Structure formats: C-alpha cells, structure tokens
Amino acid sequence: MNLETQPRRRERLSRSERMADIMRCAGRILRESEDREGIVADIAGRLGIVEGTIYRYFATKRDLIIRVAEEWYEGMLADYDRELAGITGTKARLRFMIWRHLTVMHDEPAMCRLVLDELRADAGYRKTSIYQLNRHYTQRTLAIVKDGIASGELRAEVPLTMVRDMIYGGIEHHCWAYLRGEGRFSPARAADDIVAIVYRGIAAPEDTSALSRLEQVADRLEQITQTHTSNREPSC
Amino acid sequence: MNLETQPRRRERLSRSERMADIMRCAGRILRESEDREGIVADIAGRLGIVEGTIYRYFATKRDLIIRVAEEWYEGMLADYDRELAGITGTKARLRFMIWRHLTVMHDEPAMCRLVLDELRADAGYRKTSIYQLNRHYTQRTLAIVKDGIASGELRAEVPLTMVRDMIYGGIEHHCWAYLRGEGRFSPARAADDIVAIVYRGIAAPEDTSALSRLEQVADRLEQITQTHTSNREPSC
C-alpha cells in the first residue's frame, strides 16, 4: 500500500561508461548461462536501468552480443604473433597454433560456444570482425604449412584449405561435448594427437633418395655375390 | 462489407494423414528458406488450417522440426551398410564413408544446416534419434580404422576418436560456406583430399623390415667391395 512515490533517483553515466557497463554485464551473463533468452531484461535488471536504455547503445540484442564477442576475441588474439615468433620448426609451430586454439576452447567454453553456435550459424556472420580475425588467424596457420612446403619438408601437393579444415574442424568436433559441459579434454594431448596425424599426413615421404640408393646397391650386390659365390651353397 | 458468413467447410483428415501432411509441408518450407521464424503460421497458412491445429500434433515447434529432421536422416542412412558391403580395402572404404557424407551435404544443404546449426547446437540434442544415428554412423567409420589396425595396415597407436573428429569436423568445416549458399565444392575431390591426408596420417610406416634388410645388405656389400675392389679406382 505504501507506494514509494519518490521518483527513483536516476543514475546518469557518461555514454562511454554506460556502454562499457552494459558490455561488461552482458559478458558476465553470457558466460554464466548458455540460455540467451531474456538477456536484455536481465542486463537491465542487474544494472538498475530500463530495457529501453540498452537500445540507446545497441541497435539490437544481436548487435550487443556481437560486440561483446568481438571485444573478447580481439583480446584473445592480441599476442599470438609474439608468442609464435619464439617457436621454430614446422611441426612445433603447427602444434602451437593448434594447442593455442584448444586452450581457448578449454578456458572459455561459453564464449566459444557463443561464437561457434550462435554467431557463426547466422547469416551476416561474414560482416563480423570475428570472421575477419578468424580468417587472418587460420591464414597464419596455413603460412606455416606453406613454409614447410617451400622448404621441401611437406609435400607440394597438399590441399591447403583442406588441411585448415581438418585442423580447425577437428578441433571443434573434438571440443563439442566439452563445450556443452560434458566430459573433459586435455589441450596438450589433443594437440599432440592432431599434429601427429596431420603432420604425417602432409609430410614429404621419408628420404627416398637414400632408399633408392640402397636399392641400387642391392642390385650391385646381387651381381657380385652371384659372381663370387655362385659355386657355393648359401651359407645360412 | 460482404462478410462470408458461411462457415468455411472444415477439411477433416485422419490423424495420421494430417500428421504426414504437416511434416511434408514443414519439410518443404525448411528446404526453401533458412529462416525458421514464423514457420508454424506459414505451415498453417499453406495447409489451410489454423496454427492451433498443429499443436494438436506436435507439442512444440522444435518438436516438429526434430521429427522432420529425424525422418529425413533415417531415410538418408537407410542403405549405407549395403553399399559399404560392396567395397573392400581400408582406404577405399574410408573414402566411401567420407564421400557419402560429403554428398549428403552437397545434395541437401538446407537439411544439413538445420541439423548442424539448429538442432545440434541446442541442449537436448543428445536425446534426439539423430544423435544416436550419427553415433552409429561414425562408429562404422571407426570400425574400418580398427580393422586397418588389426591387419597391421594402420598404426596401432592412432587415437581413434581424434581420427573421427578430424574426418567429420573437417567435412563440416569444408562445407561451411557451401551450406550458406556461397561457393561450390566437389564431394569426390574433397573426399580424395581428406582421405589422402588421413590415410597417410594413420598408416603404418612403409615396410621398415625391407628397409633394414637393405641396410644389412649394404653393410655386407661394403665389406665385399672393399675386399674385392680396394686396389681398383671407382669405374664411373
């Protein structure tokens, strides 16, 4: 009965502060639950503002989510290059890229799921900066493969994009259950397994020059042994 | 002004007929567009019934979609075994499984996208018969790998589930753009590429017994040639 008639004091933040506030809160909520229903009302409730306010900052709910994901993803990829610079060798570098990706999946399942299931599934994903970042990123992996080919370590005919598809598709598939909160996985072990298969799959054959040399030698041996041992029985 | 007061003649079908009708119509719509909004109203409109009627047959929109997808998927997988029975050899059998999967993606992009993006992303997918069928199906692929290991053709230490993840994850990744109506791909070529990488990746090393025998022979040759040719110059 006692209606609080006093007009609730309006909290008035600067545009950028409020914006950051909303995004921070949205990020927390997105990490807390995989259910994206009613998120706008939820954010408003937690921040003590009204739903309409959020729409002064983001044109649409989807827009808000994308912005949050983009910011997260950019931070995630920030110091890739620096770390990669410290690693040499095709196999080790490949493994690093794979391991890094697996680790992100492991440490931020909710965000990964958001990107993979929610954003990437929808049309308009290609306009996302996430898509661009991702392209960049996989291309760095392919650059490693290209280097390997140039040096003769890898076969020249490997279908580059398929290597990419198998690596990243394999990673996603491998993490599928984990992203849904079921089961566990070890980034290190998974990286080992993937790189083991892929590297063998794309490596140049074992030095066949050595092999063929041996074959020539064997031929010669047969001639010689025939010449020199034809009158003897095989000794053993 | 001229309201048609005549009560529109009710079309009354048997339960099973109406059910089939709805599912058929839903299937058509799901194939026509990737937009799943308003689908219930759409179906009702096309069939000349009212939305409520649909809810006498399916508890929820999602339920309807799942049923449609399940039916399609079951038909899709029906004669796998028979076809596979006609193929021998680890590599050929693997390639068939991969090619088959790619072909489904190629021929039914809308349905595949529905399953991959819509159904599989959501919780409760595991209760779906699609999930079960899929498990069965990938296990058949792993059975081929196991056979290969048993025969010594493949390495004993290959991590089975990772092979599965790389194959099916790779396929999905490869078809990603195509499923969104962008670009093309060739199931046959893609199958070749995948199987080429995977098979090399998991095959047992080239027969090293032959190699080491050659090495022994080479050693012996060196002894012999030293004995018999030490006083001669190399001829050519």
Next chain:
DNA sequence: CGCATTAGTAAGTTCGGTTCATTATTGAGC
C-alpha cells in the same frame, strides 16, 4: 439415428525484443 469421439477452430495469453514520446540531469555560457 444419436451420441461419444476426436479433428479443428477462434480468440486469446505470454514473452521477449524493439520503439518512441516524454522527462530528468547535466554542464557550458552568461
């Protein structure tokens, strides 16, 4: 032929995202 059964309807409710006309707060210039 009458009545139980069941297909189908009409008119809602709910819920979440989105809009907009209005109100309150702020700070710059006087």
Next chain:
DNA sequence: GCTCAATAATGAACCGAACTTACTAATGCG
C-alpha cells in the same frame, strides 16, 4: 547562481511468434 541546449534515461507502449484453451463440428460406431 541561473538558463538553456544537449543528452541520458524512462515508461508505457507495440509487435511478432510461439503456445493455450474453451468451444464447435464432423465422423463413425452401436
């Protein structure tokens, strides 16, 4: 300290789509 333009925020709506329910009409079985 006062005024006013700029702008943060509100609240009450709208909208579309999924779902519900109390009721109506066709059917077929006895």
